[in-house]
Amino acid sequence: MPVYQASLTIATDGAGTHEITDRVAAEVRRSRCKAGIVTVFCRHTSCSLVIFENADPSARADLEAWFDRMVPDRDPHFTHTAEGPDDMPSHIKTALTRTSEVIPFADGRLLLGQWQGVFLWEHRARAHQRSVVVTVVGE
Amino acid sequence: MPVYQASLTIATDGAGTHEITDRVAAEVRRSRCKAGIVTVFCRHTSCSLVIFENADPSARADLEAWFDRMVPDRDPHFTHTAEGPDDMPSHIKTALTRTSEVIPFADGRLLLGQWQGVFLWEHRARAHQRSVVVTVVGE
Amino acid sequence: MPVYQASLTIATDGAGTHEITDRVAAEVRRSRCKAGIVTVFCRHTSCSLVIFENADPSARADLEAWFDRMVPDRDPHFTHTAEGPDDMPSHIKTALTRTSEVIPFADGRLLLGQWQGVFLWEHRARAHQRSVVVTVVGE
Numbered sequence: 001m002p003v004y005q006a007s008l009t010i011a012t013d014g015a016g017t018h019e020i021t022d023r024v025a026a027e028v029r030r031s032r033c034k035a036g037i038v039t040v041f042c043r044h045t046s047c048s049l050v051i052f053e054n055a056d057p058s059a060r061a062d063l064e065a066w067f068d069r070m071v072p073d074r075d076p077h078f079t080h081t082a083e084g085p086d087d088m089p090s091h092i093k094t095a096l097t098r099t100s101e102v103i104p105f106a107d108g109r110l111l112l113g114q115w116q117g118v119f120l121w122e123h124r125a126r127a128h129q130r131s132v133v134v135t136v137v138g139e
Numbered sequence: 140m141p142v143y144q145a146s147l148t149i150a151t152d153g154a155g156t157h158e159i160t161d162r163v164a165a166e167v168r169r170s171r172c173k174a175g176i177v178t179v180f181c182r183h184t185s186c187s188l189v190i191f192e193n194a195d196p197s198a199r200a201d202l203e204a205w206f207d208r209m210v211p212d213r214d215p216h217f218t219h220t221a222e223g224p225d226d227m228p229s230h231i232k233t234a235l236t237r238t239s240e241v242i243p244f245a246d247g248r249l250l251l252g253q254w255q256g257v258f259l260w261e262h263r264a265r266a267h268q269r270s271v272v273v274t275v276v277g278e
Numbered sequence: 279m280p281v282y283q284a285s286l287t288i289a290t291d292g293a294g295t296h297e298i299t300d301r302v303a304a305e306v307r308r309s310r311c312k313a314g315i316v317t318v319f320c321r322h323t324s325c326s327l328v329i330f331e332n333a334d335p336s337a338r339a340d341l342e343a344w345f346d347r348m349v350p351d352r353d354p355h356f357t358h359t360a361e362g363p364d365d366m367p368s369h370i371k372t373a374l375t376r377t378s379e380v381i382p383f384a385d386g387r388l389l390l391g392q393w394q395g396v397f398l399w400e401h402r403a404r405a406h407q408r409s410v411v412v413t414v415v416g417e
Contacts, residue, residue: 043391058219080336113182197358252321
């Protein structure tokens with residue numbers, strides 16, 4: 001049972017969810033493993049991962065707006081503000097969602113549910129280059 | 140080191156936490172692996188996983204009530220409402236908890252702490268059939 | 279591909295984040311694996327894991343204060359209060375963060391981003407001895 005590892009670079013265009021399901025699935029195919037698990041790991045503290053409804057964009061818009069209400073920019077309690085008003089909210093939104101996800105696969109295909117997509121969630125206002133490590137462990 | 144995979148079907152009777160610890164432990168035994176990790180993956184976007192206190196049901200009742208206060212049905216901000224007032228809150232509660240968990244085991248037994256149980260958390264009001272994939276990687 | 283497992287004991291001195299990155303990295307080195315994944319699992323329901331900004335302590339102070347405002351002690355809705363006013367908030371904060379994380383490694387080193395550290399987050403007011411299981415799966 002080998003380990004297959006790849007690094008994905010994702011260009012975000014500012015705050016919002018960015019689907020990466022197809023890129024994760026492509027790495028599973030490249031690994032030539034038939035069954036096992038694929039780990040997705042986000043190498044940042046101001047963006048995160050979430051597995052979410054990928055059919056109707058209004059669900060993601062509502063999700064993002066709810067998080068913006070819960071963790072507003074310019075909260076006067078924040079002291080960690082040197083990088084701007086969206087910095088501390090980005091860290092908190094990351095803590096509330098995921099840095100790693102583990103997805104099973106069989107017959108070389110991700111065992112996601114019908115409505116599930118894997119998303120990188122950029123929490124900073126500006127565009128960024130983000131790095132995600134994909135590791136396949138299987139047979 | 141083989142990969143062992145099984146699919147669990149869980150019938151929920153509406154919103155609430157549903158313990159699946161024994162079913163996950165049974166799959167580890169069936170795998171005949173002695174040491175390794177078991178990944179639990181929830182194939183839905185309106186129910187999720189959480190590892191939580193399993194001794195006193197009042198802890199789960201308080202947890203569920205807190206989430207209901209934080210993410211209330213009928214929030215007028217929501218636009219994704221075609222499936223009913225509990226649809227968008229279900230997606231947000233899923234994003235706030237877990238889609239995948241990875242639990243270590245040794246001597247064929249889960250290394251959970253004394254008070255930990257593995258729960259499927261149904262966020263929709265209605266009863267559903269839910270699917271969870273269990274993958275054992277070990278030796 | 280062997281499985282390597284170790285148990286870490288962490289003495290917390292009350293509520294707050296406690297960095298364990300170096301201890302996780304040391305177990306990866308001890309495993310003698312070159313590439314793979316390391317799973318970190320917290321065996322408690324009133325403390326949790328988070329991968330967070332580890333450069334500026336003000337970010338963690340703001341994170342902890344935000345959670346304390348969101349999930350205040352002495353919320354009159356709570357019924358699970360036998361163990362004290364910080365008990366139920368500790369369980370909820372655990373549900374909002376992580377019980378397991380999976381970190382990739384290559385050349386025997388964790389593939390964390392530049393600003394990422396692995397933290398055990400004690401949610402109880404009192405000091406505790408906490409147990410975390412580290413499992414390395416790799417080659």
